[in-house]
Amino acid sequence: MVNRSDDPLLVVTDLRVAYSHAIVALQGVSLAVGRGEIVSLLGRNGSGKTTLLRALTGLLPYHDGRIVDGEVRLAGTSVSTMSASGIVSAGVAQVMEGRRIFAELTVDENLSAGAVTLRDRRQVASNRDAVFSLFPFLADRKADQAGYLSGGEQQMLAIGRAMMSSPDLLILDEPSLGLAPMVVTRIRDIVTEINERGATVLLVEQNAAMALSISDYGYILSAGQVAKEGPGRELESDPRVRELYLGAALGTSHG
Amino acid sequence: MEKFFQLFVAAIALGGIYALIALGFVVVYKATGTFNFAQGGFVLLGAYLVYQFGDDWSLPFFVALILAMVVMAGVAAGIERVVIRPMINGPPFTIVLITLGVLLIIEQAVRTLWSEPAYVLTTPWGNGVTEVAGVSIRHVDMWTVGFATLVLGGFFAIFRFTTIGIAMRATAFDQEAAAAQGIKVGRSFSISWAIAGAVAVVAGAMLTSRTGSVLTPGLSFIALRAFPAMIIGGLDSPGGAVAGGVVIGVVEVMALGYLDFDWIGSGFEVVLAYVLMIIVLLWRPNGLFGTRAVQRV
Numbered sequence: 271m272v273n274r275s276d277d278p279l280l281v282v283t284d285l286r287v288a289y290s291h292a293i294v295a296l297q298g299v300s301l302a303v304g305r306g307e308i309v310s311l312l313g314r315n316g317s318g319k320t321t322l323l324r325a326l327t328g329l330l331p332y333h334d335g336r337i338v339d340g341e342v343r344l345a346g347t348s349v350s351t352m353s354a355s356g357i358v359s360a361g362v363a364q365v366m367e368g369r370r371i372f373a374e375l376t377v378d379e380n381l382s383a384g385a386v387t388l389r390d391r392r393q394v395a396s397n398r399d400a401v402f403s404l405f406p407f408l409a410d411r412k413a414d415q416a417g418y419l420s421g422g423e424q425q426m427l428a429i430g431r432a433m434m435s436s437p438d439l440l441i442l443d444e445p446s447l448g449l450a451p452m453v454v455t456r457i458r459d460i461v462t463e464i465n466e467r468g469a470t471v472l473l474v475e476q477n478a479a480m481a482l483s484i485s486d487y488g489y490i491l492s493a494g495q496v497a498k499e500g501p502g503r504e505l506e507s508d509p510r511v512r513e514l515y516l517g518a519a520l521g522t523s524h525g
Numbered sequence: 526m527e528k529f530f531q532l533f534v535a536a537i538a539l540g541g542i543y544a545l546i547a548l549g550f551v552v553v554y555k556a557t558g559t560f561n562f563a564q565g566g567f568v569l570l571g572a573y574l575v576y577q578f579g580d581d582w583s584l585p586f587f588v589a590l591i592l593a594m595v596v597m598a599g600v601a602a603g604i605e606r607v608v609i610r611p612m613i614n615g616p617p618f619t620i621v622l623i624t625l626g627v628l629l630i631i632e633q634a635v636r637t638l639w640s641e642p643a644y645v646l647t648t649p650w651g652n653g654v655t656e657v658a659g660v661s662i663r664h665v666d667m668w669t670v671g672f673a674t675l676v677l678g679g680f681f682a683i684f685r686f687t688t689i690g691i692a693m694r695a696t697a698f699d700q701e702a703a704a705a706q707g708i709k710v711g712r713s714f715s716i717s718w719a720i721a722g723a724v725a726v727v728a729g730a731m732l733t734s735r736t737g738s739v740l741t742p743g744l745s746f747i748a749l750r751a752f753p754a755m756i757i758g759g760l761d762s763p764g765g766a767v768a769g770g771v772v773i774g775v776v777e778v779m780a781l782g783y784l785d786f787d788w789i790g791s792g793f794e795v796v797l798a799y800v801l802m803i804i805v806l807l808w809r810p811n812g813l814f815g816t817r818a819v820q821r822v
Binding site for chain 2: 327328329332353354355358359363364366370371372373374375379382383384386387431432435
């Protein structure tokens, strides 16, 4: 177990985000992700999870949003005003909600697109090998147009693409959304394996049971604020958490 | 049959020029979603720059051509950065009108900077003709086919096989997802416009050096004849732009060579491309190679 107080990789302090200068989507969120941890971020639709991820990864400008106040620090350096590409270079990769693979590009080109921030070709080649060892089917289908992969395969391509930049912090937004239970289990195992290979993981999920079962720590967002936080196991067994924030999702996937 | 081969070479050459112009349109449209009327202005200014560097400053033709390509690449990228990008989230029609304004400004600037009504571009091939098995082939047409092949081949090599090309295609498909991979979306835009500027120079120089042609501010209007080429090929398909350009060139030259338009009035070959465009669109509304809508699976 990681000591959470000891030099976390990601620190978010009192973050406030507004869209189009009017709607306040995040009203002072603070959280930390320690090195080597899997931290999950839970909450219902509209609770601010995706907004928080956009703020962490520099994508707010694509949605007319901006950080009004507060700070995001990665390994001690502020990234609040960095561009999306700057943040990737700084070591953060993300798997966006809805996978967002480049359907018109081949599988291999999708992986190359994930490695644009790397200068060292050998590094790119070894990352590609690592992705293929994680997802052997991608190697067999690397010349195929990515749009022809199944939903689960596209999700794995999206994860592989994110791993191509050798991130210190991997952010996943709803990786299990819309996938069959067997595939969800597979995604969970992959997230665990990626974490064991050295990446810190921030996992946003609606499938709270899946997320908490592999998380060291969890935060529950509600109406743009942290409503509750605690070690994964603690949140998992808290009846109030189950009732108030996680709905039925927790009960069903435990059986 | 000899007449056919003679016309065929000329047709492919003109098609190559239209393909280059259409490619400029398509590259910008694909990357930034902008229908760029200023492309005709890039062709115009590019040709005048070749004249300036080659005939006026007496640089060797190929040096003048490459220098003009570099300058036009910079001019086009600069225009995108200064007047288009700040509008990127604005109404598409506004951006289209801005590009129309840029076209008019370029035309006026050319009239001011080069005040003679017409110039002759001096080229290494001049008006040379070679006789091959009874078919006389103009040197300019052979050079044009060669240049078009080289430039188009170079473009597709970059677009298909390099990291820059992957970044451009990824950006064209999904800007936000591209940015999330660390792709510098703004740089993809700049590169697309720079390519449009550079290929326009080649098109402009080849159009102007065709036998009997002179360099006038009307060149930008001729360049707009490539419009139907991009529509026929499909607005978002660079390969389609090339196919559309060649089709238009072949139809225009062959129609002029074989058909008698006296009954319909001279100049029909100019609108022929548009007639062809309408026919193709009735048959295939997205052009021959265009995508219906970007698929999000």
